[in-house]
Amino acid sequence: MNNIEADHLELGKNVVIEPTARIRGISGKAKRVKIGDNCYIGDSVQIICDDFSLGDYSKIQHHTNVHGYKPCSIGHNAWIGQYTIIDSIGGTTIGNNCGIGAHSQLWSHIKYGDTLEGCNFLGESPLTVGHDVWFVGHCIVSPITAEDKSMALVGSVVTRNMKYNEIYAGSPAASLSAKIGYQFKEVTVEEKLAKMAAYVQQAGVDADLIRIVATEKDIQPDGRIYFAVKERTYTKTRHPEEVKFMKFLLPEKAKFVPVQ
Structure with a gap:
C-alpha cells in the first residue's frame, strides 16, 4: 500500500485502509507498523508514530489522528x-x-507554557x-x-485513574458506580455457553466447525x-467461517481474542 511508509510492515489479512489515510513515522518512515487481520482504517486517518500496532478486527473511523514519539499499541476488537x-x-x-467514542481525545503529555x-x-x-474500557x-x-x-460517560474530562x-x-x-452501578455484571459460564450456542445458529455458520x-x-x-467463553479466546485459523462468525459477534454481542 502506497499510503503506508514503514521500514518494517506487518499487514494482516482482509485489511481495508482507505486511500486518503496516511501511516508514517515522525520524520519520514515509521520504524514498525503492525496491523492485524480484518481491520478497517477510514478516510483521512493520520497515524504519525514510529512504532504503531493495531490488533485484529479493530476499526479506526474517519479523520482520527494518532501521533507520538513513543510506541502506540492498540489491542484486538x-x-x-x-x-x-x-x-x-x-x-x-x-x-x-x-471503545473510544467519536471526538474523544486521549493524551500522554502536557506541553506548551514557557518554562523559562x-x-x-x-x-x-x-x-x-x-481491557474492555469504554470512553x-x-x-x-x-x-x-x-x-x-472501567467506563467514562459522554463528555467526561478524566484527570485521575x-x-x-x-x-x-x-x-x-x-x-458514579455507587449510584448507578457498574459497566459489567457477573455472567455465569453456563449463561455464556447458552448465548453462544444461540449465536452460532443465528449467524448461520457451520456448527460442526465452530x-x-x-x-x-x-x-x-x-x-x-x-x-x-471463560477466557474469551478462540483458536485463530483465518477460516472464512471463523471470520464470518467474528464479524457477526462484533461489536456488541461478544468479543474474543486469539489463544496465546
Missing part, C-alpha cells in the same frame, strides 16, 4: 470513533475490546488503558491508568475452531 485524537508522546497502550518564564506544566507520562464519546483523557472494564469496572462522569470525572466450549482446557487438536 477496538472501535475508535471519528475525529478522535490519540497522543503517544508519552507512550500509549490500549488493551483489547476497547516559570511555567510549571511540562511533562510526559504513559497513558495505559486496560463513550467526546471524552478528554489525561495520562492516567484506566483499569479493565479509573478503577476496575467503575463508571465515571463529569469534569473532572468522578465515579465449537463453543467452557474453557481453553476443553480445546481439542482436531482442526475445529474453538471459542472458550
Whole structure:
C-alpha cells in the first residue's frame, strides 16, 4: 500500500485502509507498523508514530489522528470513533475490546507554557488503558491508568485513574458506580455457553466447525475452531467461517481474542 511508509510492515489479512489515510513515522518512515487481520482504517486517518500496532478486527473511523514519539499499541476488537485524537508522546497502550467514542481525545503529555518564564506544566507520562474500557464519546483523557472494564460517560474530562469496572462522569470525572452501578455484571459460564450456542445458529455458520466450549482446557487438536467463553479466546485459523462468525459477534454481542 502506497499510503503506508514503514521500514518494517506487518499487514494482516482482509485489511481495508482507505486511500486518503496516511501511516508514517515522525520524520519520514515509521520504524514498525503492525496491523492485524480484518481491520478497517477510514478516510483521512493520520497515524504519525514510529512504532504503531493495531490488533485484529479493530476499526479506526474517519479523520482520527494518532501521533507520538513513543510506541502506540492498540489491542484486538477496538472501535475508535471519528475525529478522535490519540497522543503517544508519552507512550500509549490500549488493551483489547476497547471503545473510544467519536471526538474523544486521549493524551500522554502536557506541553506548551514557557518554562523559562516559570511555567510549571511540562511533562510526559504513559497513558495505559486496560481491557474492555469504554470512553463513550467526546471524552478528554489525561495520562492516567484506566483499569479493565472501567467506563467514562459522554463528555467526561478524566484527570485521575479509573478503577476496575467503575463508571465515571463529569469534569473532572468522578465515579458514579455507587449510584448507578457498574459497566459489567457477573455472567455465569453456563449463561455464556447458552448465548453462544444461540449465536452460532443465528449467524448461520457451520456448527460442526465452530465449537463453543467452557474453557481453553476443553480445546481439542482436531482442526475445529474453538471459542472458550471463560477466557474469551478462540483458536485463530483465518477460516472464512471463523471470520464470518467474528464479524457477526462484533461489536456488541461478544468479543474474543486469539489463544496465546
